[in-house]
Amino acid sequence: MLKTFRIGGIHPKDKKVSAGNAIQPIAIPNQVIIPLGQHIGAPCQPVVKKGDTVKVGTLIGKTVGFVSANIHSSVSGTVLKIDKAVDASGYRRDAVFIKVEGDEWEESVDRSSDLKKECNLSSKEILDKIAAAGIVGMGGATFPTHVKLTPPPGSKPEILIINGVECEPWLTSDHRVMMEKTEEIMVGITIVMKALNVDKAIIGIENNKKDAIEKFGKSAENYPGITVEALKVQYPQGGEKQLIDALTGRQVPSGALPISVGAVVQNVGTVLAIYEAVQKNKPLIERVVTVTGKDVKQPCNILSRVGIPVGNLIDAAGGLPETTGKIVSGGPMMGKALASTDVPVTKGTSGILVIPTLEAKRKAMKDCIRCAKCVSICPMGLNPTLLMNLTEFEVWDGAEKQRITDCIECGSCSYTCPADRPLLDYIRLGKGRVNSIIRTRKTNA
């Protein structure tokens, strides 16, 4: 029997229609908009000004805090302006506008496609390179990678877990990366193992990607310490805590980080970016984006530079279908609806999902029938219906006792509810409030 995590979980239909389509490039438009905040944490400070010439890979935004990641230019050309641009959530945030001229790269970047296996750098040097390249978690959470790879004092990582699960329906970007960049990812894993000083790594891949499991299984024979594990298809297995449970049987306690059980989790896309940064000096300026949907003419996986408008990617996939009701950035379970197609691709854009009008509508909320489906599927063992009620009636202390802050916002509860109750919307609201109450309490104490 295949392994999976033990609490809750659902199995929405896969719909990975673009899985067989090779990664394709996309033409660079005349202008790109590169947001200065593409990660969790403080937005970057721009280090270029209007009129500056930049090359591909030139640093344009520098970190300001510890939890922050550098931003590099993804094109060569001239900086038009530094102004506010609409981001994925419809708010206007600082971004660098660059007029594209040619495609000239920084000399330090090694653009050859040869595999470079040896890495003689020390752990510290590897981390510095990762930090300089501005790498963030590419599964969608966009947490700066160098921070994640720096274990807090007093904790020791024992095992590296590579997330090749891609549990979101529709998305295939990680799958394609695994198929086409297998060796690069394997070398990337050895680099991360070296940085963390661990000798064991497990790659977790869901069983709906049999070709990837086979390919990695074969390759892993040449890399001591790295094993590949096929996992039962179950959402949200790509969640850190769920994946650690599925692969190692260790359970991360409430409120603790994965490092508390000695595990560090990295996404396959991130590992590829680490390989490219450490071995090829290439900063994170492009990523694979799945463009897909029921009525999309040519669902595909596009290697897109950061800053290209989402609309261009949709055009490359055959144009926006007439039936479109909603465009989602990310997967159907955790993705966010976009307010406009002018929004640029960022480091965290894993997919663009075009949903037809008929399926995009939310159903009207009905009364809770106390069926407890949400309770049985919650992968964190929470009681979503109770948390929603506590939030609705603003019982913050009760919500805190019910571990509302443990919610990973996977959306399984809203998905499964037969009464179409917006459980996650309320829980997210309550989680935010409770977190701010806890922060205030800490600063006052």
Added chain:
Amino acid sequence: MSVLLTAVVTLGVIGAGSAAILYLIGQKFKVDEDPRIQEVQDALPAANCGGCGFPGCAAFASACVKAETLDGLNCPVGGQPTMDKVAAILGQTAPVAVKKIAVVRCSGTCEHRPRTNLYDGISNCTIAAALYGGDTGCSFGCLGLGDCVESCTFDAIHINPETMLPEVVEDKCTACGACVKACPKDIIELRKQGPKSRRIYVSCVNEEKGGVARKSCEVACIGCSKCQQVCPFEAITITNNLAYIIDDKCRLCRKCVPVCPTNSILELNFPPRRDKSPKEEAATVDA
């Protein structure tokens, strides 16, 4: 018969004994409460709205009794008459509080501010605001989902179905500030009610540059500073491309209203303008 007698006598003795014990304990642990607290509380409107800054009328009453002067203590619901009563009970004088009222600083009706996308989530501004910038090009403006209406204990604010913007019922608003706290976009502000309810305010909170703001909404403040230049009392400030009229300095001369190119400054309850001669305007100032 003797059974009955025994029962009555036993119960009677136990009852009397317990009463005595309770009386003694009551005397020993008696808490002296200032009787004025109850009196003050009776004088308060018992709305328990929290508008005074205390958790309910009882807490406000005890705060009034404990305080040396009534400065800074004000029941916005009862207003001056209530505070005068409280002052009379405590033998003090109530400070003259300025009557305030909630104003909604957004005029982005469907007509002025075209919708750019459709929100079909829950009717809750806080949730919508956490998700995204809103269903128009202006990410500062009113979402129209009615958190303020929910928060109001006095039925004093309603969403106008035509404009999809909240409107304050002047007679009912007590300036308790519940809607101000409820609004995730900080659009509602408590301002002086003004003589005869006459008020002037900038009905916009958009901090974008002029062009961007104007593009998303016809009646957005574009920060052009025309109002600032025309104001004789230096009552208008402009920060982040947004004009703001300082309540305490504004003398309701209305000079700023006609100069605003986007009509984002509103005047309420003024008589209609007849003559625009300088004399007339000067007279208004003096009044």
